[in-house]
Amino acid sequence: MADETGLFIYGVVPADVEATPDAAGVGDPPGEVAVIRHGDLGALVSEVPLEAPLGRSADLRAYQELLDGTAAVAPVLPVRFGTVVTGPDAVIDLLRPHHDRFAAALAEYEGRVQYVVHGRFDERTLLRGVLDENPTAAGLAEQVRGRPEAASREPRIRLGELISQAVELRREAENRRLLDATAEYVVSAQPRPPSHELDAAHLALLVDADQEAALVDALEEYAQHRGGLLRLRLLGPLAPYDFVSAHQLAGWPVDLLWALLTLPYAPVRGLTAVVAVVAREAESRQRNPVNVRRELEELDAAAAAGELSAEERDRAEQRVLDRLTGGAGRAGARARPARRGPAREGGARDDRRRRPGSTA
Structure with a gap:
């Protein structure tokens, strides 16, 4: 098994x-x-060696960097982190039934x-606005000021409820704005759930490449206009994690790899050939790589x-990855992107586009 x-x-x-040539994967x-x-x-x-666990924060970052770099030069349908098969024939067996859809x-x-x-409210400005607009909340704030908590x-408790309701209403309004x-x-927008009590807005945006500069300009203007109330953070360009995935298109269940692992020589869910799978995959919402990515974004922002030292962030990232894979990790290298090459088998273009900074 070691080899x-x-x-x-x-x-x-x-x-x-x-x-x-300089693209690097996990491991x-x-x-x-x-x-x-x-x-x-x-x-x-x-x-990847079958005996080596996949669970380092560097592994997920290499996976994401490779996909994000590829997305800058070509469309990509992400496959769930941790999907490992026995060889080239097994890869083709996963592609063949869904060729036209992919x-x-x-x-x-x-x-x-x-x-x-991702926007986050300035806490003092937010609370001052809530109290100015809500006499009941302002009265409760006066009642508790200087008094022991007990x-x-x-x-x-009542003041906390009123503030929470007010923040939720402001969050909904900020997302709409x-x-x-x-x-x-943008072509499409996908609201994300708040990840912090002070979250003002959290959106995934699908953008045509020729609109990227205009989008950034619009967001800079928006941030300046709303600068006293919130801080705005922009992350991208990224692969379209929030909009599409190979698993979603193919209808593969979240626990596909577990099923194939326990029954390695049986067809599963419409696969046209036997596929022996030898690695695990996330099997719950908590382990969904989209959600894991969001948590890592939050750690980077903190x-x-x-709010966190580099060492604290690294330790927190590793805990997130351990939850995803059940492994323990070490530091490692990051991946680099792909490029477009000559068409094959009647395939698409030969423009050989690359992400800026990559080499042929």
């Missing part, structure tokens, strides 16, 4: 995508990224990327704001 390897699948791409040392093709499709993969989705997302906009428990401000520049 056996499997293929870690990152995402589904058009067949003309090639990995750049320590990082795996060499390759593309396995079937018809108009390709799958970004790298070899190809149509790739065509739809050609030239589009995701951005994430002696003012009931008014404190932000959607209105960016509507002409570190940037000085």
